[in-house]
Amino acid sequence: MQTDVFPPEIDPIEEEIRHQDTICVNESVIEHRWYDNLKYLVIGLGFGVVFVKAEIISWFRIQEMFRFQSFHMYGVIGSAVVVGMLSVWLIRRFNVKTIEGEDIVIATKTFNKGQIFGGLLFGFGWAITGACPGPLFAQIGNGASVVLVTLVSAIAGTWVYGLLREKLPH
Amino acid sequence: MLDFLRDPWPWYVAGPLIGLTVPALLIVGNKSFGISSSLRHICAACLPANIPFFHYNWRKELWNLFFVAGIFLGAVLATVLLANPNPVVVHPNLAADLAQYGITDFSKLVPTQVLNWSSLLTLRGFLMIVVGGFLIGFGTRYAGGCTSGHAIMGLSTLQWPSLVATCCFMLAGILMANFVLPFLLAL
Numbered sequence: 001m002q003t004d005v006f007p008p009e010i011d012p013i014e015e016e017i018r019h020q021d022t023i024c025v026n027e028s029v030i031e032h033r034w035y036d037n038l039k040y041l042v043i044g045l046g047f048g049v050v051f052v053k054a055e056i057i058s059w060f061r062i063q064e065m066f067r068f069q070s071f072h073m074y075g076v077i078g079s080a081v082v083v084g085m086l087s088v089w090l091i092r093r094f095n096v097k098t099i100e101g102e103d104i105v106i107a108t109k110t111f112n113k114g115q116i117f118g119g120l121l122f123g124f125g126w127a128i129t130g131a132c133p134g135p136l137f138a139q140i141g142n143g144a145s146v147v148l149v150t151l152v153s154a155i156a157g158t159w160v161y162g163l164l165r166e167k168l169p170h
Numbered sequence: 171m172l173d174f175l176r177d178p179w180p181w182y183v184a185g186p187l188i189g190l191t192v193p194a195l196l197i198v199g200n201k202s203f204g205i206s207s208s209l210r211h212i213c214a215a216c217l218p219a220n221i222p223f224f225h226y227n228w229r230k231e232l233w234n235l236f237f238v239a240g241i242f243l244g245a246v247l248a249t250v251l252l253a254n255p256n257p258v259v260v261h262p263n264l265a266a267d268l269a270q271y272g273i274t275d276f277s278k279l280v281p282t283q284v285l286n287w288s289s290l291l292t293l294r295g296f297l298m299i300v301v302g303g304f305l306i307g308f309g310t311r312y313a314g315g316c317t318s319g320h321a322i323m324g325l326s327t328l329q330w331p332s333l334v335a336t337c338c339f340m341l342a343g344i345l346m347a348n349f350v351l352p353f354l355l356a357l
Binding site for chain 1: 175178179180181182183184185186187188189190191192193194195196197198199200201202203205206208209210212213217219221223224232233234236237238239240241242243244245246247248249252254258260261263264268276278279280281282285286287289290297298299300301302303304305306307308309310311312313314315316317318320321322323324325326327328329330331332334335336337338339340341342343344345346347348350351354
């Protein structure tokens with residue numbers, strides 16, 4: 001029994017808002033139930049283990065990266081990009097479909113000045129806290145409970161961005 | 171085997187595993203890898219107010235919140251089952267530098283002498299915990315992505331705006347860590 005209250009048709013205004021910053025642009029017509037999302041929980045689980053075990057969530061590793069004292073983080077990000085690039089190339093080359101048989105769609109990112117201004121602001125925050133958004137969740141799971149405050153503050157930052165969005169240069 | 175799992179994992183194990191998240195999410199459900207969007211979905215779900223940026227069907231993005239919940243649980247799992255019994259190995263120059271600011275405890279992945287509940291009430295703690303977090307949330311959304319969405323997903327799909335964003339992340343991080351953070355830590 002499907003209980004989703006949202007119709008499959010996409011309202012153009014809703015579509016416009018959803019496509020800002022290219023959050024999920026996949027307008028799949030396949031209806032999913034909530035527990036279908038457990039697949040992503042499992043992928044996230046593996047991700048969280050790697051984050052902790054490779055010390056990617058370590059404030060110290062991030063400082064070493066920005067001070068050029070260690071190759072570790074450059075190796076992690078660099079090899080992740082190479083593997084990601086190769087995978088995307090293979091997906092395109094062999095026209096790989098999703099497990100539900102849909103075509104794989106990758107959103108195009110358009111340039112705006114936000115990538116510069118926002119990118120710089122985020123870089124400052126990354127070096128101070130030693131975390132990007134993903135590691136915030138993992139640091140809390142690792143036992144640094146005060147990072148919960150950092151996370152709430154990051155949510156507040158996102159909210160304030162939404163509030164000021166029209167006034168900021170893009 | 172267990173010793174290998176308990177020791178910190180090298181970059182050439184961790185990096186490729188993270189890279190594989192990109193095709194895994196695409197193949198499992200046509201999802202673009204990105205984590206900072208989860209913060210936006212939380213705003214949309216909890217406090218959209220009358221801000222158009224937060225008025226969209228966030229339920230369609232629920233997968234992203236399951237993904238970050240998984241990251242949290244994975245971190246718990248790794249900490250409970252696979253904890254490294256030794257302190258974090260820190261580059262000697264960094265260790266010497268941090269010692270000047272009273273950071274000598276490397277037993278946890280974060281410097282607990284700076285990032286703890288009681289330091290929230292100090293200027294240093296407030297700037298590093300609250301202001302730092304705010305910059306992460308504001309900056310990533312303004313940039314339209316973070317390390318995952320831009321540096322990994324964006325570069326993997328050869329998008330030059332993501333390269334611009336990644337360079338800005340790194341530039342600002344380098345400036346902050348080398349020239350500004352020492353003053354913050356000295357507070």
